[in-house]
Amino acid sequence: MRKNTKILVVEDDISINKLLCDMLRQNGYDIISAFSGTEAIINIKYGNISMVLLDIMLPGKNGEDVLSYIRKEMDIPTIVISAREEIDLKVKMLKMGADDYITKPFDIDEVLARIETNLRRYKIGKNTINEDVISFKDIKMNNIQREVTVNDKLIEFTNIEYKILNIFIKNPNKVFTKANLFESVWEDEFLGDDNTITVHISNIRNKLSKYGIHKEYIQTVWGIGYKLIDKN
Numbered sequence: 001m002r003k004n005t006k007i008l009v010v011e012d013d014i015s016i017n018k019l020l021c022d023m024l025r026q027n028g029y030d031i032i033s034a035f036s037g038t039e040a041i042i043n044i045k046y047g048n049i050s051m052v053l054l055d056i057m058l059p060g061k062n063g064e065d066v067l068s069y070i071r072k073e074m075d076i077p078t079i080v081i082s083a084r085e086e087i088d089l090k091v092k093m094l095k096m097g098a099d100d101y102i103t104k105p106f107d108i109d110e111v112l113a114r115i116e117t118n119l120r121r122y123k124i125g126k127n128t129i130n131e132d133v134i135s136f137k138d139i140k141m142n143n144i145q146r147e148v149t150v151n152d153k154l155i156e157f158t159n160i161e162y163k164i165l166n167i168f169i170k171n172p173n174k175v176f177t178k179a180n181l182f183e184s185v186w187e188d189e190f191l192g193d194d195n196t197i198t199v200h201i202s203n204i205r206n207k208l209s210k211y212g213i214h215k216e217y218i219q220t221v222w223g224i225g226y227k228l229i230d231k232n
Contacts, residue, residue, distance in 0.1 A: 005119065006030040006048060010040040010066060011055045011081070016104070020053060020081075023108050024115075037061025041069050049076060051119060053111075056082040056093070064096065071097035075146070075159050077118040081106065087195075094199045097158040117188050122159060136169045136228065137214055150211040160185060161204050164197075168218065168228040177225035201226055 007024055011017040012035045021031045032047055034040040038060035043049065052070060056063035063080065070078055080093050083104040090101045099118050102111060134141050138151045146162060148155050157165065163185045167176065178197045179190040201218060208217050219229045 004030070005050045006032060007051045007053060007115070008032045008034060008040065008043050008047065008049045009053045010034045010037070010058065010063070011053070012036060012058050013055075019108070020111070023112060027112060035059075037063065037066045040066045044070060044073070051076060051115065052078045053115075054078055054080050054098075056080060056084060056089070064093070067093065067096050067098060071156070071158065075122075077122050077159070079114060079118060081111070091195070091199050094196060095203050099158070099160060117186060121163075121185065121187055134166070134169050136172060137217070138212055139165075139169065139208065139217070141166060141169060150208055151213065153211040155207050155211065157204070157207065158200075161200055161207075164200055165204055168226075172228045175221050175225055175227045180225065 007029050009017055009020045009024070009031060011020065011033075014035075017033055017035065021033055024031050032043050032049070034043050035058075037058040040052070040054070040058070041061065044052065044066075052066075054063050054066055058066070061069075063082070067078060067080070070076065077099045078097070079100040079102060080098045081102045081104065082089075085103050093101055100114050102114065132142070132144050134143070140149045141147070141162075142149075143166070148157055148162065148165065164181060167181065167184055181197050182188070182190040205218055209215075216229060218226050221227055
């Protein structure tokens with residue numbers, strides 16, 4: 001997996017940038033460094049990047065600007081690494097399409113593990129979906145083009161949102177716990193204290209409701225989890 005995997009490290013703190021780059025090189029990854037948001041976007045546009053490690057507080061364009069650009073232009077895993085711990089900011093970045101959020105100071109082994117998990121998840125997400133086109137009510141998912149339409153209106157989903165919705169549509173009326181969804185999508189142990197699933201479910205609901213004729217697609221089963229409602 002690491003061969004020909006190019007990771008862009010976007011961090012204006014020279015020592016932290018070097019620490020991350022050294023760790024990644026030692027583990028066999030190709031590395032590009034950027035110290036501003038503007039420099040990051042140039043590298044993303046022309047550098048054939050496989051993953052981005054992204055700080056938020058950057059000179060020039062900030063991390064939110066960079067993440068917004070990534071999600072408009074391509075589908076690559078993006079992990080935010082920031083000293084800011086506010087839950088509202090974490091939720092905002094996840095809703096914007098960040099695949100993970102790590103706070104500083106960080107454990108270098110944990111960062112490496114999360115990088116590997118996200119790269120593996122993206123690879124599996126792109127290679128193991130068998131059904132070409134699946135549908136539910138007025139939702140259609142084209143797994144060749146990786147597109148979702150609701151009432152023939154194209155809706156953009158992040159890779160994580162796409163995988164969660166795909167799981168639901170393949171299993172209407174089945175109740176999934178947060179642990180089920182987390183372990184299926186991230187392929188990692190669910191520790192029970194992460195609101196990541198809640199954020200992504202909310203984001204999926206909002207996007208579907210924009211063009212859907214049904215009031216509710218994904219129902220919260222209180223105390224258990226979520227399910228796709230197979231009824232009008």
